[in-house]
Amino acid sequence: xxxxxxxxxxxxLASYARAGGINHLDGKNLPSKTAVCGITVELLRLxxxxxxxxxxxxxxxxxxxTAALMDSVLGKLEDEIYKSLEYHPLEGMAKKDLxxxxxxxxxxxxxxxxxxxxxxxxxxxxxxxGDPAALSKEEVIVAYPFVEAVAVHRLAHELYKKNIPxxxxxxxxxxxxxxxMDIHPGATIGSHFFVDHGTGTVIGETCEIGxxxxxYQGVGLVARSLSGGQRLRxxxxxxxxxxxxxxxxxxxxxxxxxxxxxxxxxxxxVFLSHSVPPGSLVLPEEVKVxxxxxxDRARAAAWPGPNx
Amino acid sequence: xxxxxxxxxxxxLASYARAGGINHLDGKNLPSKTAVCGITVELLRLxxxxxxxxxxxxxxxxxxxTAALMDSVLGKLEDEIYKSLEYHPLEGMAKKDLxxxxxxxxxxxxxxxxxxxxxxxxxxxxxxxGDPAALSKEEVIVAYPFVEAVAVHRLAHELYKKNIPxxxxxxxxxxxxxxxMDIHPGATIGSHFFVDHGTGTVIGETCEIGxxxxxYQGVGLVARSLSGGQRLRxxxxxxxxxxxxxxxxxxxxxxxxxxxxxxxxxxxxVFLSHSVPPGSLVLPEEVKVxxxxxxDRARAAAWPGPNx
Amino acid sequence: xxxxxxxxxxxxLASYARAGGINHLDGKNLPSKTAVCGITVELLRLxxxxxxxxxxxxxxxxxxxTAALMDSVLGKLEDEIYKSLEYHPLEGMAKKDLxxxxxxxxxxxxxxxxxxxxxxxxxxxxxxxGDPAALSKEEVIVAYPFVEAVAVHRLAHELYKKNIPxxxxxxxxxxxxxxxMDIHPGATIGSHFFVDHGTGTVIGETCEIGxxxxxYQGVGLVARSLSGGQRLRxxxxxxxxxxxxxxxxxxxxxxxxxxxxxxxxxxxxVFLSHSVPPGSLVLPEEVKVxxxxxxDRARAAAWPGPNx
Numbered sequence: 001x002x003x004x005x006x007x008x009x010x011x012x013l014a015s016y017a018r019a020g021g022i023n024h025l026d027g028k029n030l031p032s033k034t035a036v037c038g039i040t041v042e043l044l045r046l047x048x049x050x051x052x053x054x055x056x057x058x059x060x061x062x063x064x065x066t067a068a069l070m071d072s073v074l075g076k077l078e079d080e081i082y083k084s085l086e087y088h089p090l091e092g093m094a095k096k097d098l099x100x101x102x103x104x105x106x107x108x109x110x111x112x113x114x115x116x117x118x119x120x121x122x123x124x125x126x127x128x129x130g131d132p133a134a135l136s137k138e139e140v141i142v143a144y145p146f147v148e149a150v151a152v153h154r155l156a157h158e159l160y161k162k163n164i165p166x167x168x169x170x171x172x173x174x175x176x177x178x179x180x181m182d183i184h185p186g187a188t189i190g191s192h193f194f195v196d197h198g199t200g201t202v203i204g205e206t207c208e209i210g211x212x213x214x215x216y217q218g219v220g221l222v223a224r225s226l227s228g229g230q231r232l233r234x235x236x237x238x239x240x241x242x243x244x245x246x247x248x249x250x251x252x253x254x255x256x257x258x259x260x261x262x263x264x265x266x267x268x269x270v271f272l273s274h275s276v277p278p279g280s281l282v283l284p285e286e287v288k289v290x291x292x293x294x295x296d297r298a299r300a301a302a303w304p305g306p307n308x
Numbered sequence: 309x310x311x312x313x314x315x316x317x318x319x320x321l322a323s324y325a326r327a328g329g330i331n332h333l334d335g336k337n338l339p340s341k342t343a344v345c346g347i348t349v350e351l352l353r354l355x356x357x358x359x360x361x362x363x364x365x366x367x368x369x370x371x372x373x374t375a376a377l378m379d380s381v382l383g384k385l386e387d388e389i390y391k392s393l394e395y396h397p398l399e400g401m402a403k404k405d406l407x408x409x410x411x412x413x414x415x416x417x418x419x420x421x422x423x424x425x426x427x428x429x430x431x432x433x434x435x436x437x438g439d440p441a442a443l444s445k446e447e448v449i450v451a452y453p454f455v456e457a458v459a460v461h462r463l464a465h466e467l468y469k470k471n472i473p474x475x476x477x478x479x480x481x482x483x484x485x486x487x488x489m490d491i492h493p494g495a496t497i498g499s500h501f502f503v504d505h506g507t508g509t510v511i512g513e514t515c516e517i518g519x520x521x522x523x524y525q526g527v528g529l530v531a532r533s534l535s536g537g538q539r540l541r542x543x544x545x546x547x548x549x550x551x552x553x554x555x556x557x558x559x560x561x562x563x564x565x566x567x568x569x570x571x572x573x574x575x576x577x578v579f580l581s582h583s584v585p586p587g588s589l590v591l592p593e594e595v596k597v598x599x600x601x602x603x604d605r606a607r608a609a610a611w612p613g614p615n616x
Numbered sequence: 617x618x619x620x621x622x623x624x625x626x627x628x629l630a631s632y633a634r635a636g637g638i639n640h641l642d643g644k645n646l647p648s649k650t651a652v653c654g655i656t657v658e659l660l661r662l663x664x665x666x667x668x669x670x671x672x673x674x675x676x677x678x679x680x681x682t683a684a685l686m687d688s689v690l691g692k693l694e695d696e697i698y699k700s701l702e703y704h705p706l707e708g709m710a711k712k713d714l715x716x717x718x719x720x721x722x723x724x725x726x727x728x729x730x731x732x733x734x735x736x737x738x739x740x741x742x743x744x745x746g747d748p749a750a751l752s753k754e755e756v757i758v759a760y761p762f763v764e765a766v767a768v769h770r771l772a773h774e775l776y777k778k779n780i781p782x783x784x785x786x787x788x789x790x791x792x793x794x795x796x797m798d799i800h801p802g803a804t805i806g807s808h809f810f811v812d813h814g815t816g817t818v819i820g821e822t823c824e825i826g827x828x829x830x831x832y833q834g835v836g837l838v839a840r841s842l843s844g845g846q847r848l849r850x851x852x853x854x855x856x857x858x859x860x861x862x863x864x865x866x867x868x869x870x871x872x873x874x875x876x877x878x879x880x881x882x883x884x885x886v887f888l889s890h891s892v893p894p895g896s897l898v899l900p901e902e903v904k905v906x907x908x909x910x911x912d913r914a915r916a917a918a919w920p921g922p923n924x
Binding site for chain 2: 046047048049050051052055056057058059062063066067070071074107110111113114117118120121124125128129130131132133134135136137138139141142143144145178179180197199200214216217218224225226246248249250254265267268269270273283284285286287288289290291292306307308
């Protein structure tokens with residue numbers, strides 16, 4: 001090591017000693033992001049058999065293939081859940097309870113995969129029916145980022161309900177990074193859900209979403225920004241969306257007491273901070289269209305058009 | 309295998325037998341996502357020679373380098389197109405026609421690369437001219453996600469025009485995941501196109517976009533959400549944007565009969581669902597600014613500011 | 617090589633000869649994207665020690681671990697900075713000055729890591745305090761894309777201030793691709809900054825952002841689209857946001873002379889193109905809610921709801 005490296009290292013070590021909070025030293029093992037992402041990929045293969053193989057998966061191989069994947073997930077997930085519980089034990093849980101608790105949570109979670117598959121079938125159907133651009137259900141599963149986002153959400157939500165810390169959020173952020181959809185694992189989402197395009201869509205922790213809800217990119221179902229901060233934890237802070245609601249791109253709906261009544265349609269880029277009754281049509285004010293004068297038309301014909 | 313794995317596996321196998329639609333068993337080979345993404349990367353290297361190498365590419369090596377890449381793409385792409393056509397044969401195509409058809413489509417597609425390069429040159433020029441933050445054309449190609457998104461679109465659009473199923477959508481979703489821009493391979497886009505920032509921008513299947521169009525992040529050129537679903541396939545459902553139009557961030561323009569006339573400017577976050585004539589300036593209603601009273605000013609000085 | 621490959625290669629070589637601008641042949645070495653991304657990952661490990669390891673990092677190992685990382689970054693970063701300066705030398709810099717200049721810039725930059733850590737501590741604190749969904753500071757660092765985006769920005773901004781070309785932009789685009797947040801390395805950002813969710817947020821090159829500013833996904837702090845193009849380089853084109861401002865999702869604020877006064881709150885999806893005084897509450901026009909008639913209610917109860 002040359003003198004520069006030593007000097008730069010010393011400066012940084014002094015900073016580690018001085019400024020805590022963004023260090024993680026001598027602490028408990030956190031769940032590994034890499035491991036959690038690997039487990040999530042294997043879970044997706046279990047949910048959609050045959051879709052993520054490079055060759056055709058035959059029924060004859062299915063049992064062996066599935067058992068091998070299940071065996072792999074079971075061991076790895078239990079280890080990560082153990083680390084999560086060690087980092088943040090559930091109320092009244094002693095050190096000796098951690099391993100059995102991790103094992104139990106893992107097995108219960110994996111027992112729930114068939115129920116998750118049943119929900120995902122309704123989502124894939126809603127996507128196919130709702131989008132004339134979809135050529136086939138195969139295209140939906142292979143090429144729609146929504147399918148990955150909602151599948152990861154339905155997995156993460158089950159872990160969230162079991163109060164497993166960190167892992168559901170790591171799973172959700174993995175999907176967020178890949179699809180642009182930020183769905184908090186706490187959100188409750190009904191059947192036949194579809195988000196088209198999805199980039200920038202945000203669904204907050206305490207949202208409740210009914211059945212047959214269709215949304216587009218950039219829709220935010222979010223909280224008011226209040227001074228309460230951490231004191232608001234656990235309160236319902238995000239809206240309720242009832243059955244058969246359609247929300248166009250970029251609409252932002254805020255507040256825990258805001259309810260969008262069933263069968264309503266919310267227009268694009270609307271900012272809605274109060275409830276609306278069933279069957280509502282929510283629209284922004286009309287846009288103003290000003291055609292610039294003839295003289296200006298020459299200008300407009302040049303690029304760029306009329307200035308703002 | 310222990311008893312738990314066997315039991316969990318059996319539950320899941322029962323679910324596979326019960327709930328179809330999100331399985332892909334004993335079916336035809338689908339094109340491989342991994343292979344299609346690898347091919348796309350090689351195509352980008354062919355389109356922008358020298359930019360994606362870790363060392364300088366010299367003219368003297370260019371022929372050998374290009375021929376090797378071309379050879380690689382030719383074989384792999386033909387295989388994936390074959391699988392696509394086998395999965396969803398074009399009208400009147402028999403099994404024995406598939407291989408020759410895949411070969412022909414691949415060769416025609418690769419013959420078109422020089423024309424695609426000519427369009428991409430105009431796009432890179434528009435990006436450099438349109439953005440004062442760009443230091444050089446090299447920076448545009450190395451650091452603008454738009455360049456990757458538009459290059460992948462122009463490639464995918466050619467395959468779309470040849471009615472190759474799945475592959476163009478897989479290519480588009482690869483770019484969507486990396487850049488946040490969701491451009492359907494069906495969209496027709498003129499020369500000198502530029503999308504700045506681009507995250508959340510959506511361009512639908514039947515859009516027609518003229519020359520010298522400039523857009524920003526979050527712009528949606530999308531369809532009305534109607535009950536027609538799959539019956540609307542093939543109809544023009546997305547807007548037409550004429551030459552020299554500028555569309556600011558987050559504007560949503562919907563409907564297949566909506567035409568934004570040439571030289572128009574559309575303001576940010578506008579929701580436009582009807583046509584506007586050439587030279588239009590489209591703006592939302594003025595925002596309301598309320599300065600809170602003196603008493604409240606003390607509150608406002610604390611963070612967070614006035615509540616919504 | 618078969619005849620098809622040769623023919624396709626010849627066509628493409630002719631295009632390379634004919635159409636320049638998107639080729640990079642016989643030119644100078646550009647900084648390698650792969651190398652710059654690898655360096656950025658190592659810098660993040662230096663900034664947040666222990667968070668990106670798969671096992672617990674103990675204090676006893678910290679010196680050795682840090683020195684090894686520092687040594688690795690020092691060498692690699694100097695090489696990439698050298699290539700950047702060779703590609704675009706600073707004013708008055710001769711070829712023989714490049715290597716010493718690269719070395720000096722690298723060492724100065726790495727000396728600044730402790731100061732960057734101090735800012736990042738305030739950001740992590742703001743995120744934890746501002747979001748009731750955050751369970752712990754560990755969760756914030758492990759699972760909030762914002763942390764990665766702001767850390768990369770604070771690194772890139774230091775290189776930008778030293779006039780190192782290309783590398784800061786490559787770093788920023790790496791973070792943009794992973795987090796959906798597009799923060800130009802030129803932007804000046806105060807302490808206790810927090811962007812929740814973040815997808816689609818854009819912060820332009822000449823933005824000035826005060827302390828304790830909180831923003832959401834899809835916020836754009838951008839320039840007017842004017843005909844000036846490259847002639848506007850260096851001018852202040854993006855807004856100023858004073859201390860303790862909150863900006864809701866999707867708001868777009870444009871223009872270099874636009875100032876949002878301290879303690880203000882800007883509502884979702886607002887398009888703001890002029891200054892507002894301290895303590896302002898900026899809201900869009902009320903939305904129009906139309907409950908469709910009883911007859912239509914039956915229609916509305918069917919999905920989709922009222923048409924737009």
